[in-house]
Amino acid sequence: MKKFIDSPGTLLDTSLQGFAKAHADIVEVRTQPNFVLRKQRKTGKVALISGGGSGHEPLHAGFVGYGMLDAACPGQVFTSPTPDQMLEAAAAVDGGAGVLFIVKNYAGDVMNFEMAAEMLDGPSATVLVDDDVSLPKDHPIGRRGVAGTTIVEKILGAAAEQGYDLAACKALGERVVRATASMGVALTSCTVPALGHPTFELGADEIEIGVGIHGERGRETGKLLSASEIVGRIAGHIQQELNPPSGQAVLLHVNGFGATPLLELHLVYELAWQYWRERGLNIQRSLVGNFTTSLDMAGCSLTLSLLDDEMLGLWDAPVNTAALRWGC
Amino acid sequence: MKKFIDSPGTLLDTSLQGFAKAHADIVEVRTQPNFVLRKQRKTGKVALISGGGSGHEPLHAGFVGYGMLDAACPGQVFTSPTPDQMLEAAAAVDGGAGVLFIVKNYAGDVMNFEMAAEMLDGPSATVLVDDDVSLPKDHPIGRRGVAGTTIVEKILGAAAEQGYDLAACKALGERVVRATASMGVALTSCTVPALGHPTFELGADEIEIGVGIHGERGRETGKLLSASEIVGRIAGHIQQELNPPSGQAVLLHVNGFGATPLLELHLVYELAWQYWRERGLNIQRSLVGNFTTSLDMAGCSLTLSLLDDEMLGLWDAPVNTAALRWGC
Amino acid sequence: MPLTPAQIPEFINAISAAINQHADEITELDQAIGDGDHLFNLQRGLEALQSHAAEIAALDWPAAWQKIGMTVMAAIGGASGSLYATLFIGLSKHGKDKPTDMRTFAEALQAAVAAVKQRGKADVGEKTMLDVWVPAAETLARAASSGKDLNAILDQVCAAADAGVESTRDMLATKGRASFLGERSKGHIDAGAKTAQLMIAAIARHIRQAA
């Protein structure tokens, strides 16, 4: 394994210190237990808290700041954070209007956030993100939360900033989740620092279709395809899931898993754009880049969100975080 | 080779189309010859034009927009663009106050921009970026331009926006270049799409020290070191070069080469921060992320810029591009 | 010889030794159909317990279980972190105000395992640690209430745990990360089932030796 680390055990904590310093205008990092919170807090506003295993950066810590998250709880690499992190984060950022947990649908994340919510004194609610359509809708533990999380967190962040109350935030979050579908393809596995070697081996002409974001295998190993074929394939699943009417306004997000160059991500964006334009969609907003990553995995996912005017306005609202910034 | 491409020959053009659509609020892309220009142009302002081989994204097209570049000329992957691109770009963005070319010091880039400047009718000047201290100062063709380019382009972009004239822009640019030093380390090579395999092979316990940004070998192949050792090593070269007095205000930039996760880049930032704090520097600004990449190369570079008040103010000035955005 | 919390440090050490001895196997299992962190998760939990061992040893059983639960809750993370936290907090809740003999422990364990089922929304047959904990707890309850001698009880519980691990091999995973793989999850035993069995076996071995 070749990585910039001193030891797997110190990677996360040292990295968080660097993150805090590099973005000291926006965030603070607290330790024991670890959480990242925004510097400028606001009372009377629903506090948004997310979190999950590390290794997906900039998700979630990179989304802490004005117009998005109030706090993020980073677990060890690919390991859900623990309830004490969430409780401390809630204590630090609760502005008196309740806490909304935004949770990607993984057993570990769900159960740890659930324990935190049970132990929390004040009012809280949870929005579960499960946008990965590579799994069937009736999958026994539900679908995974993947790159659509960025969209959910951005839109909810704007809503909370504008004074939506806890119930309205939860309802909006669930609406965004329902309107959002993603699917990803891996060209390589990734190397978890504590493991020291790639989680799985792929042949030189193989790709993994329908992957999550933890370096685990996907639903299917396939032969290497052209970018057009890959886009046709995964866009097809999303299209089938959302079945948007012609003229529907959408947000198209191409998310890199970490090691895929922007040159390729923009190519994928162009192909996906063409795919959906041919199907009559009105692609109003876009997001291309590495937002929900899997360490050093090569690959990418497509996410489509059906937008209504409210969601569009909230998407466009000012945001000032390490990884997403506009309008301020 | 596993990449998202249909064919190496169409990668760049299709990707540029995707880039144009994904950032349609900020840029336009023209073809035959290819160049990217900002949508909102301004007369009476020095026009800043940069360019270079593709494969370094977001550099330079990602820096086109308010407060930074007026146009960027993307060459084929790792191949300098051609004079006709620069001439067309100049014709499109010249606001009547002359054209400043920002050129990374590579023979191909230098010669092609030189030919363009010779053929250009109006006044022009060139700022050559040569911040790579892995080469000796007296290297026969000078040092390479690497990640410091982002800093030069940001500061000059703000200056041009504020009305600096051509001579003032050139003088400032040369001052920033003199105040800036970089050095990089590669953990892997990268794969140029037209080639289809990594440009060089590194052993599982080897790193390449003092690399440029074209996947070429560095000055030296070394054994894998800890992150602290690597940072100590390359920061040491930069420190020796700039020899900043204690208390000096600086900008510290950790640049990823493409496949190195943010988790590691922030770790490197923390270690570099400690290195320079121990030497009494006043680290006032930071930039951590993938800005000057080498396709899918794993690795990173450190860049240190000594800041004076003018440079600091220009760094902080509003910028609105695909890849850098703040204050607006 | 009734067990007391004073013995907890020894149990923790025995479990740690067993887990470390099977480190590579555990990681391979969680990598094959999970995400490869299960070993490190447990090791983090065991280290945290080791550093609180003296404190825990001085408590009564319910307080000790509670402290163990809170410690692993904060140290492990992941699915196994919340599940083991639930298990130990469950033991604490259900062991309160009761004598600490084998029968009441067996009852408390059954209740705690039920809490784990609820936390995980899972049951036997889904290729998880429950395929070990459920039969082990049931066997303990049955054996303890039938008045068997300690060694016989331990043998039966260990046998149930062994069979439980093995049963996961051909199961289709419907809970945990392995479930994402669908049919591809078949053919590997579940990492969490394996470590549950290792813990049970380590404790049984330690009790036998101490006896």
Added chain:
Amino acid sequence: MPLTPAQIPEFINAISAAINQHADEITELDQAIGDGDHLFNLQRGLEALQSHAAEIAALDWPAAWQKIGMTVMAAIGGASGSLYATLFIGLSKHGKDKPTDMRTFAEALQAAVAAVKQRGKADVGEKTMLDVWVPAAETLARAASSGKDLNAILDQVCAAADAGVESTRDMLATKGRASFLGERSKGHIDAGAKTAQLMIAAIARHIRQAA
């Protein structure tokens, strides 16, 4: 049999064939001490020339060289793009208002190579294409002015080009990307020198066959 621009399409094809035949070798060379794009750069240039070949064939020599120069300038990029553009534009400038015999061509070539030196701020001995173009142009001038027959001239020029390529092997690169490698640049011949030699040899072969 004086050469005319009408033959340019054949020359382009002959050069393309030679370059394609040595494709792997060229790429290996530019990869060993450069960045691996030299083959594709030349191929892009040659394709562009091929698509303008008919138009170029109808021009007079100075206009043809100018068009060739502008075409490669816009098609190639990289170091070789500007250098070859400079070479051909140089041939155009220096060939104007002069008869198109071998001597005046040789003079024009020397002037054009001088322009390339200036563009590249380089000279022989720096491990570049100049290690082929400079001796080839000098040899051509010497041989042409000594009134040798065409085949002998061609043989000498080709020999000079061959020797030029070989001379780059043990040189320390001081220009081009290879110079970044310092001592590590030694032991490989320069890709741009190799392709210059391939072009010269292909043209010579074609002239001989046509004669």
